[in-house]
Amino acid sequence: MVTFSDTNLAGLTLFKKGKVRDVYDLGANLLIVATDRVSAFDIVLPTPIPDKGKILTRICEFWFDLTTHIIQNHKITTNISEFPIEAKKYKDKLAARSMLVKKATIIPVECVVRGWLAGSGLKEYRECGAVCGIKLPKGLREADKLPEPIFTPTTKATEGHDLPLTEAELQNLIGKQTAQWLKSKSIELYKFAVNYAAQRDIIIADTKFEFGRIENEIIIVDEIFTPDSSRYWPLKEYEPGRAQKSYDKQFVRDYLEQIGWNKKPPAPHIPPDIVTKTKEKYEQAEKLLIPSEIPTESVGTPIP
Numbered sequence: 001m002v003t004f005s006d007t008n009l010a011g012l013t014l015f016k017k018g019k020v021r022d023v024y025d026l027g028a029n030l031l032i033v034a035t036d037r038v039s040a041f042d043i044v045l046p047t048p049i050p051d052k053g054k055i056l057t058r059i060c061e062f063w064f065d066l067t068t069h070i071i072q073n074h075k076i077t078t079n080i081s082e083f084p085i086e087a088k089k090y091k092d093k094l095a096a097r098s099m100l101v102k103k104a105t106i107i108p109v110e111c112v113v114r115g116w117l118a119g120s121g122l123k124e125y126r127e128c129g130a131v132c133g134i135k136l137p138k139g140l141r142e143a144d145k146l147p148e149p150i151f152t153p154t155t156k157a158t159e160g161h162d163l164p165l166t167e168a169e170l171q172n173l174i175g176k177q178t179a180q181w182l183k184s185k186s187i188e189l190y191k192f193a194v195n196y197a198a199q200r201d202i203i204i205a206d207t208k209f210e211f212g213r214i215e216n217e218i219i220i221v222d223e224i225f226t227p228d229s230s231r232y233w234p235l236k237e238y239e240p241g242r243a244q245k246s247y248d249k250q251f252v253r254d255y256l257e258q259i260g261w262n263k264k265p266p267a268p269h270i271p272p273d274i275v276t277k278t279k280e281k282y283e284q285a286e287k288l289l290i291p292s293e294i295p296t297e298s299v300g301t302p303i304p
Contacts, residue, residue, distance in 0.1 A: 003036045003048040004097065009090050019044050020053070020228060026084050026100075029076060033098045034060075038270075038278070040253050041263040047270035053097040055282045056226045061099065062290050063193070063225040070189055073220040074101040074212065104212025104221050107174060108156045109165065111182050113190040115149045116205035117142065118231055118244070124164070133166035141241040143205070143233075149190050151183045156210070181218065182211060193225050200288050202247065203238055205231035227285050247285035251278050 007022040015025040019039040024031040034053035038045050057078065064073045077083075078099050080091045087094065114121050114131065117140050121131045130136060132152035140146075153170050154162035171179040186209055197204045207230035212221040223229050227248035237245050243254075255274050261267070270278075 003050045004053060004093070005035055005037055005048045007033045007035065007093065009033075009087075009093070012086060012090075020056070021222075024087075026087065028103070029084075030074075030101050030103055031083070031087055031094075031098060032101055033094060035097070038249055038252060040249065040256055040267070043263070043265060043267050045252070045267045045270060047275060049275060049278050049282065051279065052282055055286050056223065056228060057097050057099060059226050059286055059289060060223045064220070066196070067189060067192065067220075067224065070192060071185055071220055072217065073224065074104055076100040076102060101221070102214060102219075104214050104219060106156075106221065107178070107182070107211045107213065107218070109170060109174060109182070110154045110156050110162050111186040111209040111211065112152045112154060112206065113149050113186050113208075114152055114206040115146055115190065115194055116203065116231075116233075117144050117146060118205050120164075121152065121206070132164045133168075143238070143240045143242065143244050145240070149187050149194075151186055153182075154208075178218075185211075185218075189220075189224075197232075197289065198235060200291075201235045202285070202288055203231075203233040203235050203244075205233055205244070207231075227282055232285050247281045247288075249278065251281055 009024060012031070013025040014022065015030060016023040020035060020037050022033045022035060024033070034057045036048035036050060036052045038047070038049050038052060061075065061078055064075045067073070080088060080094055080098070083094070083100055117125060122142055124131050125136055125140060129138065131150060134150050134152065137147065151167070153165045155165060156162060165173070167179065167183070189209065190204070190207060193207070194204050204225065207225055209220060209224065210222040211218050230248065231250065232247035233244040234247065252270065252274065255270065256268070259268065
């Protein structure tokens with residue numbers, strides 16, 4: 001299987017190399033290229049997942065277009081014919097895995113929303129009965145649905161792990177008004193996506209957003225509701241009280257836990273059968289999520 005791990009676009013200025021995406025500075029705008037790299041426990045694994053970057057780009061564009069009635073985003077186009085001339089010469093590399101976006105000043109936090117109890121939220125709940133300072137009902141089990149979605153922001157670490165923030169800490173970091181706005185908008189986005197996904201037999205158990213500013217407007221940047229930034233569970237197989245099957249990279253995390261990796265570099269290679277099954281999960285998520293035809297009324301009216 002052909003994979004795409006590094007972009008290497010000679011002549012273009014590399015702005016940032018993330019765990020999955022390479023970002024190039026094109027002057028007025030940025031070019032985001034989604035590779036097939038996969039990370040787990042904040043470490044990039046040496047084995048890519050074929051076509052993962054293309055699937056993420058299609059899902060991301062779908063959600064960007066579907067949520068413009070809630071908030072604007074940084075997407076300009078994924079049509080390479082509309083890219084600047086210096087990028088068009090790499091059309092074979094960029095096809096189906098790149099997005100031209102607006103430049104924005106990043107707000108340095110991760111905005112996490114949880115609707116079900118899983119992952120680090122479950123771990124924290126078991127330790128103290130709360131998540132990011134938010135007290136939850138007693139007796140919740142793994143994968144239980146929460147009474148209401150909770151906003152559990154974290155720091156945005158340039159290296160290592162993001163650290164949880166209480167709402168008070170978030171307000172001290174970015175200001176009370178901005179913090180309250182991000183909380184409200186994050187929960188609104190999440191509730192909208194959860195309702196949509198449920199109609200497609202998917203539970204979005206939790207997700208995270210990044211926001212940026214363009215002049216006085218706050219917009220969504222990076223990615224939105226992808227299987228990399230969200231937990232996707234099959235609705236028909238949901239059963240609280242245990243770990244859930246998933247359409248995301250939790251399958252890779254489970255394998256790494258199973259082999260006893262210490263979660264420190266160097267990361268182990270992923271065997272072909274795990275690669276194949278992971279690819280199938282991303283493909284299944286895309287197939288379930290995105291209908292062949294999207295009704296115009298479901299997209300909402302773009303904000304001027």
